[in-house]
Amino acid sequence: TQLLEQSPQFLSIQEGENLTVYCNSSSVFSSLQWYRQEPGEGPVLLVTVVTGGEVKKLKRLTFQFGDARKDSSLHITAAQPGDTGLYLCAGGAGGTSYGKLTFGQGTILTVHP
């Protein structure tokens, strides 16, 4: 069974601070996705990374896939209250498990004005 360990579980910071969320596994994934979820809504896909060492930027958010494709990180620069939410990483195994994702436990981010 593939597992994704996400850390930290909770993050409470002030507006303008930087932060990093980590997603780690002992398993190799063919792809790694990051989702953001707001209260009362379903997760929304932010980004997909598929190549070891890949870095993608989405405005103030930077996503990195580890060289060995076992881990990933999400870095937010100058966080804003609008970044508040639950961030989930999810790994795709490919092969016979195509389409299925393994989710981390999530990181609840609160950005205070």
Next chain:
Amino acid sequence: DAEITQSPRHKITETGRQVTLACHQTWNHNNMFWYRQDLGHGLRLIHYSYGVQDTNKGEVSDGYSVSRSNTEDLPLTLESAASSQTSVYFCASSEWTGYADEQFFGPGTRLTVL
């Protein structure tokens, strides 16, 4: 615009009752999934389907069933609701983008079993 909808959005039921949660997508995706979300556990896969007449068990399938009679719908049935099934349920559909499967989620159903 294509979308994925779930109904009802909130449901309160009693232990032992049968409950069916609806999921409808207009993306024309072959793959559909049901998850439950509980604090500290992220999203856990209940059942999934790769197409009409295809259903598969996920990691927490006990007490749940699904059927797929068309592309658009994957209803989730709780045969005999238990308090441990109080949770938020999400339906998702996915498509292959050429390099990964990307899932699109419904708004969720909050189920309370008393």
